[in-house]
Amino acid sequence: METEDQKLNIVSVYSPEDNKPKQERESFYDQLQNTIQSLPSDQQILILGDFNARIGNQIIPGIKQRFNENVLNDNGELMIDLCRFNELRINNTFYDHKEQHKFTFSNTRGHRSTIDYIVTNRYIHPLQILDIRTLNSADVGSDHSLLLAKIKLKFKPHKKLGQATQEVKINIESLWDLSIK
Template sequence: MVIYSGVGKDEHAKEGVALAIHKKYTNSIEECQYTSSRILIVKLRTETQLLNIISIYAPEDNKPKQERESSYEQLQNITESLPQNKSIIILLDFNARIGNEVIPGVKQRFNENILNDNGELLMNLCSLCDLRINNTFFDLKPQYKSTFRNSRGQQSTTDYIVTNRHIHPAQIQEVRTLNSAIAGSDHSLHLGKIKMKLNLGRNREPRAHTEKINIESMWDTTIKELYQNRLKGKIDKNPIEENDDINNSWIEEQEIKRKYHRSSK
C-alpha cells in the first residue's frame, strides 16, 4: 500500500512524498495526515501505543533561505505537537550535509566532514526537539553511508532516519545504504532496522469472507452443458409451486443441500 501526499493530478509535480506500508500492516494504520506536498504523517498502532512516521522532502540547499527555514519550522511545529512519550520516526530527504562533529544525543562522528546551511538547520531542529540522527551512529564504509550521487559521480549523505528519545538506541539495529537496489533515482535506497512490535489489527472485526464463484469456467462448452443438465435435474426433482415466492424456494433449496451433505458424510 502506497500513501502519497503531493500536488493534484492536473498540476506539474515539483515535489511529493510517499510511504509504502506492507499489506499486513494496513489494519494498523490509525490516521494519515497529508500536511503538504513535502510532508506526510502516518500513525500506526503498536502493541502499546501509536507510532508516528513522518516523511519529508525538504527544499534544496539552493532554494531561498526563507523557504528552507519555513520548512524546518513547520517540521519543528509538527514534532512538538506530537506527544513526546510516543514513538516518532522521521524519514528525511533533507538535502542536508551535517558534518562529523559530535553532538551528544543527536549525532556521532561517523559521517562525512562537509556541513551546509541545511545541515545546520537540521542539527538545530534535532537539538531543540531531542531527535537522534541514526545514520551517524554506525561506523560503516563510505559506500554504505552515501545516499546521493550527482551526474559527475560525486557522492554525499543527504537522507536520514531520525527518531525521538522515546525509541531507545538499542532498538535501532542498523542504518545503511543498499547499493544493490535499483531505485530509478539519483538517491540510493536507505535501510533502517528498528525493533518494534506492531499491532496487526487482529482485534478488529474480521472481514466477511466472500466466496468467489468461478463463472469463467462457463466459457467451456462441456462444463456449461454439464451445469445446465445438473441444474435442470434439481429443478425437476424440486419443482417450484405456483404459490411459492423466490425467497421460500431458495430457503427450501438450501435445506435440501444441507440434508444431502449430512447424508453423504
Template sequence: MNIRGYRLTIIGVYAVNDDSPTASKDTFFQQLNDEIIKTGKTREIFLLGDLNSRTGKSDNDVTIGKYGEDTLINNGERLIDMCKQNNLRILNGFYQHRNIHKYTWIQGTKKLRSIIDYVITKQKTKLQIQDVRVYRGAICGSDHHLLKAKIFLPYKREK
C-alpha cells in the same frame, strides 16, 4: 499508527535545497518543527526522507554521531538545531560502515557524494535501533540509494 502498544508517528519529508532562498528554508524547517511538536511527548517518531542536509560528524554529540561525513552545510545546521530542540537523533552517523554503505546520493560523472537522506528518531526511544545503512543496486527511479533502518519493536505477549 499503533503497533503492538507503540504509538508511532511517521513523517516522510522532501526538504528544500540548500540553494533555496533563506525565507523558503525558514518556512520549511518551521513547518517541520510544528509537525514534530504536534506528535507530542508520548509518541515514538520516525522522521524519514530526503532532507537535503549535510550534517557532518562529531565524536561527542548525541544528535549526529561520529560516523557521518565531513561536510556541514546550512540546511544541516538547521536540521541539527531542530533535532536538538526536540531531543531527536539523526541515526545515520551512529553506525560505522564503509563509504559505499554510507553515502545516500552519488553523482558519478563529477565524483560527488553526500549523505542527504536520513532516519531520525527520539534520543530516548523504547525502540531498539540496530542499524542504518545504504543499499546500492535497488532500482527505484531515483539518483538516491536505498536507505534501510533495522528496528526492533520490543513487546510483551498477551496471554
C-alpha cells in the same frame, strides 16, 4: 501505527535544497517543527526522508555520532538545531559502514554526499535501531540510494479469528496532488 508500548508516528520529509532561498528552507523547518509539536509528546516519532542536509562528522552527544562525511552546510545547521530543540537522534551517524554504504546521493559528476536520514525521538530507544545503511543494489531510478533501516518494534497482537475487523483503505495515488501531500 500502534506498537505494543505506544503509538508510532511516521513523518516523511523532503527539504528544499541548500541553494534555495534561506526563507524557503527556514519555512520548511518551521513547518516540520509545527508537525513535531502537534504530535503527542509521549509517543514515538520516526522522521524519514531527504533533508538535503550535510551535517558534518562532529559528535553531538545524544544527537549524532562521527560516522558521517565531514561537510556541514546551511541545511545541516538547520537540521541539527531542530534535533537539539526536540531531542531527536540522527541515526545514520551511529553506524560505521564502508563509504559505499554511507552516501545516500551521487551524481554523474562523481559528487557524493549523505543527505537522507532516519531521525527518531527519545521514545525509540537506540537499541531498537539495529542498523542503517544504503542499499546500493536497489535500482530506484534516482540519484539517491535506498536507505535501509532495521528497527526492532513490537506490534500489538492480532485479534482472534472470528472477530470483526475494520479495514481502512488509503488512496495513495492522491498523494501526487500537492494540496493533499
